[in-house]
Amino acid sequence: MTTHLAALAGILIISFSAIFVRLAGVSPATATFFRAAYALPLLLAVWLIGRRHDRRSAAARRRAVLAGVILAGDLTLWHLAIADVGAGLSTVVASVQVVIVGLAAWILYKERPTLLAAMVVPAVFAGVALISGLGRPDAYGAHPARGVMLGLAAGVSYACFLLVFRASSRGSASPVGPLTDVTLGTTAGALVLGPLLDPGFSLAPSWPAHGWLLALALAPQAVGWLFIATALPRLPALETSVMLLGQPMLTVLWAFLIFTERLSSVQWVGVALVLGGVGLLSVKGSVRRERAR
16 A cells, blocks of 8 residues: 555656746756756765665666766757647657657567557557647647657657666666666756757756756655655556556646646547557557567
């Protein structure tokens, strides 16, 4: 029961990530840098308390830092999408990383897609196209089509992050060490890439923007992900998949309640197709593994 509550609490907390980014109102790379930089001291403190249990090799730690650098690019793309298409829709589009991880497994590891995946994946991308609004005047978002493309790019980069991060976390008894190294890599990556990719990148603090960034860092970035990383590996895969779908669904709800993000009927159909397809692939799997001989 405690594990389930921790997982649900973590998902509830991270569902506010896009909300805090939008409330902060800073440039995309600025939000990426400070959400990691403000979270780093807390994660380091927790890691130092239990560091004797962290027996990862130096190579594994370097891979975790590299995963963090990739995550810096992913978060910046996602923050750009939030500005273009809103907090709710950007989170839904980025959730297609489930599909992209399945495609990567097919290409890299020769894991053949299931018949279900062959039917569902086209429906998911049709849903993504509908989220763009198809040029309709009632579509929500300042630049819906561009926001969807940025969200897709964020999904691709997040899938790359997951592949590297999973490799770096093998053999780790606690999620704190890998999460701390990832956050360190994200901070460094945002500091290097920020001035190159974002002309509005700034290290100058301002209020209330940095209050929201501090909330983003301490709640979703640190506490939320610590809850999730600790609880989900202890739960059945089916429950894990269903629970993780709660993040985009809750974010759409918060975006409607807080920012009055009113989607067009076409965009609502797109949201249903994406979340339904991602949910099916998460629960049933998108690839079939060869049976052991």
